[in-house]
Amino acid sequence: MNNEVLLKVENLSKKFCKDLKTSLWYGVKDLASGLSGNRNERELRPQEFWAVKDISFELRRGECLGLIGHNGAGKSTLLKILNGLINPDAGKVTIKGRVGALIELGAGFNPILSGRENIYNNGAILGFTRKEIDQKVEEIIDFAEIREFIDMPVQNYSSGMKVRLGFAVAAQMEPDVLIVDEVLAVGDLGFVLKCFKTIDTILPKTAIVFVSHGMPMVSKICNKIILMDHGKAQFQGENVGKAIDLYYTRFANNESNVIFSDNSVLLQKIELLNVRGYISDIPQLEWQDDFVLLIELKIESLIEIPEFYIVISDKEQRPVALLKPNTESSDLKIENGFIKVEISHRKIQLSKGTYSINFTAITMKSKAPILRINNALSFQMIYEEEIWPPFLLNVKFENVN
């Protein structure tokens, strides 16, 4: 019972047409050829493209599949096929049990009906009797925390309120299969955390398909993953970390970005020393290596040594570390029109992943900005195992008496 396959998808494909007129014309042609039993579903005609192409997977109770990929990769289209909102051109979807879905803002709601009436509507679609919905409605309203507005038409709800109601209905109706799209992100932090707590509690009884661009969340809740690229599965399997790495590689960029410069100095060189190797020009360090950064500034009009701020950010541009800046007593000098500084930190314990270095120089006394560069340098930490938090700290375990 616990291990049954609730969702089976076989070679699912869906094509769209880029041009509305052509699309309508193809529609008419398909209708005619459909009637005569001659459909070339697997071929593309001019202006057509595969939004979803040959996707197959199985999902059992207790499993959560993450769908990730660039904008337009086909994730939402796949979800809409699963939810029966659009028909595939080829392939098959088999679902056992009830499907709860939170796909598009306000999708599945009738805008002129109130929140309460929509709960009844949705419940009925999911196959609940009026009596059963009566028993759940209060719970749903409480979960959504919109009691005050529950009798107002849904068209007047804010985006967050629609998501609150949508998720409350989808999750509280005890679905066997739950489909959740990125829309969750519209809710405020309190609600998003509440949703993830709910997902944790219903997961053992449910098969979940979860679309997100938030990789920390995907790595936290998904145990299977499909990385989609132009409709196809570029990577598929249980190695969630590998898929996320691949996803990030797509967006890795080596371009530094000068945010501010008063032209008193020029960044001549920024380089990581002591590196293990390079992957597409990105230097690699291994966990516990010494982090040694060389910075060369060419002086145009500066007279004093500035204060250096180095911030290390992760792939999603969240700052994870600040290197303590130099002080007046740091003993740095201007020599032959250059400042050459080596900044080192022993045994860096950042976990696996790609990081970027943001560099800022300010005047020591008045704290006025001189130079600020984002992504001055990217580097990759290597480590054999998959670790998601930003740090892997070396610790000692000892018996105590």
Ligand SMILES: Nc1ncnc2c1ncn2[C@@H]1O[C@H](COP(=O)(O)OP(=O)(O)OP(=O)(O)O)[C@@H](O)[C@H]1O
């Ligand atoms: N009804 C439609 N008619 C024509 N093209 C469509 C239609 N719906 C989606 N598409 C196209 O299909 C492709 C896949 O879109 P989809 O919304 O599935 O991407 P996505 O991976 O969910 O993207 P995002 O991350 O931006 O949400 C896109 O190129 C989109 O323009």
